[in-house]
Amino acid sequence: MITLTVNGERVTREVEPRRHLIDFLRLDLGLTGSHAGCEHGVCGACTVRLDGEIVRGCLVLAASLDGADVVTIEGLSDSGEVADLQANFVARNAAQCGFCTPGMIMTAADLLAHEREAGRGTPSRAEIREHLSGNYCRCTGYQAIVDAVEDTLKARHPVADLGRGTAPAPRSSEATR
Amino acid sequence: MKWPAMGYLRATSLPDLWSALAQHGASAQIIAGGQTLLATLAFRLSEPSVLVDIIRIPELRGVSVTGGALRIGALTRHAELGRDALVRAHAPLLTEAVPLIAHPAIRNRGTIGGSLAYADPAAELPACIVALDAVVVTASAAGERRIPARDFFTDLLQTALHPGEIIAGVEIPLAARHSAIQEIARRSGDYAMAGLAAALRLEAGCVVAPRLVYFGVGNGPVLAAHASAALEGRPLDAGSIAAAQEALGEDLDPPQDLHGPPDMKRHLARVLTARVLGSFLAPKEMAA
Ligand SMILES: Cc1cc2nc3c(=O)[nH]c(=O)nc-3n(C[C@H](O)[C@H](O)[C@H](O)COP(=O)(O)OP(=O)(O)OC[C@H]3O[C@@H](n4cnc5c(N)ncnc54)[C@H](O)[C@@H]3O)c2cc1C
Ligand code: FES
Ligand code: FES
Numbered sequence: 001m002i003t004l005t006v007n008g009e010r011v012t013r014e015v016e017p018r019r020h021l022i023d024f025l026r027l028d029l030g031l032t033g034s035h036a037g038c039e040h041g042v043c044g045a046c047t048v049r050l051d052g053e054i055v056r057g058c059l060v061l062a063a064s065l066d067g068a069d070v071v072t073i074e075g076l077s078d079s080g081e082v083a084d085l086q087a088n089f090v091a092r093n094a095a096q097c098g099f100c101t102p103g104m105i106m107t108a109a110d111l112l113a114h115e116r117e118a119g120r121g122t123p124s125r126a127e128i129r130e131h132l133s134g135n136y137c138r139c140t141g142y143q144a145i146v147d148a149v150e151d152t153l154k155a156r157h158p159v160a161d162l163g164r165g166t167a168p169a170p171r172s173s174e175a176t177r
Numbered sequence: 178m179k180w181p182a183m184g185y186l187r188a189t190s191l192p193d194l195w196s197a198l199a200q201h202g203a204s205a206q207i208i209a210g211g212q213t214l215l216a217t218l219a220f221r222l223s224e225p226s227v228l229v230d231i232i233r234i235p236e237l238r239g240v241s242v243t244g245g246a247l248r249i250g251a252l253t254r255h256a257e258l259g260r261d262a263l264v265r266a267h268a269p270l271l272t273e274a275v276p277l278i279a280h281p282a283i284r285n286r287g288t289i290g291g292s293l294a295y296a297d298p299a300a301e302l303p304a305c306i307v308a309l310d311a312v313v314v315t316a317s318a319a320g321e322r323r324i325p326a327r328d329f330f331t332d333l334l335q336t337a338l339h340p341g342e343i344i345a346g347v348e349i350p351l352a353a354r355h356s357a358i359q360e361i362a363r364r365s366g367d368y369a370m371a372g373l374a375a376a377l378r379l380e381a382g383c384v385v386a387p388r389l390v391y392f393g394v395g396n397g398p399v400l401a402a403h404a405s406a407a408l409e410g411r412p413l414d415a416g417s418i419a420a421a422q423e424a425l426g427e428d429l430d431p432p433q434d435l436h437g438p439p440d441m442k443r444h445l446a447r448v449l450t451a452r453v454l455g456s457f458l459a460p461k462e463m464a465a
């Protein structure tokens with residue numbers, strides 16, 4: 001038996017240890033916004049917020065979540081935290097089939113929430129790509145997705161420091177992405 | 178595929194853990210961040226009868242400086258490691274390694290103890306702790322052991338841990354050293370096709386105690402003895418770097434894997450050798 005907070009509401013449920021967080025949300029709570037794609041941590045479709053940090057919902061045991069605080073795409077949408085990001089996804093045509101979109105929004109929202117932390121500037125385009133690199137879009141809408149995130153950052157911070165953020169450590173794979 | 182049916186229990190102290198392990202025997206499996214274990218359960222690579230969750234055991238947490246060493250608790254998550262000020266001050270190699278490990282959502286859950294215990298040959302942290310000449314501190318019902326990192330990784334996905342024994346933490350000797358890590362991966366965040374974690378001292382312009390540790394090119398982290406010896410006592414310059422690259426042929430015997438043939442891995446290792454050692458010469462001019 002676990003009791004936790006999901007999108008601000010307390011819920012108590014009996015769960016089997018073999019239940020992962022995404023199936024718990026989708027099947028037990030009817031919150032079907034979060035998607036399960038690969039179910040082994042590779043695609044990012046299942047990304048949700050757990051105790052303030054994004055996690056792979058398919059790699060978390062629901063049974064371990066007694067006392068936890070979970071926010072899904074439903075909660076994030078309802079709070080209005082990412083209304084501008086969502087509007088930019090529409091404007092930039094960054095959602096095609098939409099399967100990856102909830103995970104993309106959760107991951108982009110994490111970047112938006114943590115930007116400028118520890119004295120870093122506004123994230124550059126390379127940093128946006130780096131942060132989203134764990135999320136697959138099978139419709140391959142990456143360019144439009146990065147555009148939508150960048151537009152949101154620019155609108156939230158109309159200062160001229162965009163692109164002056166600390167670039168991520170150089171990687172050999174950078175040139176090919 | 179869904180996970181197998183299994184039990185779950187959470188240990189909240191070390192004594193609690195020892196009694197859980199004693200009660201459930203060999204088919205119990207420890208889970209920390211779950212970022213490797215739960216993925217392998219989805220592939221049905223194992224079917225433990227019960228998962229014993231150690232993530233709330235306070236004795237395994239925390240980062241501190243004690244007795245001439247930086248001590249990092251096994252449950253330190255990759256994301257925490259990456260932003261820890263003590264780690265940045267005393268083992269910046271680890272700070273530099275973190276962005277290379279998987280993706281943000283995975284770094285928020287995965288732990289250093291889990292990474293070292295799983296001993297993936299392409300993982301960054303095992304190579305780093307060998308390069309830093311660290312000690313792995315283990316714990317079991319019988320007490321603690323201290324195992325030099327270079328002896329800890331024994332074979333492919335194998336470590337010197339005994340059954341019923343866990344990693345409690347790692348201790349990294351405090352020392353002034355140059356260190357760097359670079360890797361070549363297909364997609365940012367993926368496991369390395371080849372990587373190099375290196376640490377050395379420069380005294381009067383000469384290399385002292387170099388430790389070049391390659392990953393993704395063997396059955397575990399490979400401490401390259403010949404390449405390191407080719408550098409020892411010499412000024413760090415184009416000549417000594419070329420000598421290290423040449424000697425590397427004696428150190429590496431990369432297996433064929435999904436990424437490509439041994440020759441390609443040898444080539445990548447040589448390229449990384451020049452990049453990493455070059456970074457100690459003129460860090461600003463370094464381009465990956
Ligand atoms: C898509 C994806 C990409 C990844 N990419 C990388 C990468 O590029 N580089 C990389 O290094 N890793 C990568 N990982 C793995 C990730 O770093 C894991 O977090 C880490 O290897 C395991 O840590 P964990 O705490 O999650 O361990 P768990 O999954 O909980 O456990 C792993 C194993 O270690 C054992 N174990 C855990 N803690 C201890 C302990 N304290 N003492 C003894 N045994 C213990 C468990 O019993 C289990 O056998 C990736 C994972 C995924 C899903
Ligand atoms: S469903 Fe979780 S990462 Fe693919
Ligand atoms: S929009 Fe179809 S998977 Fe990304």
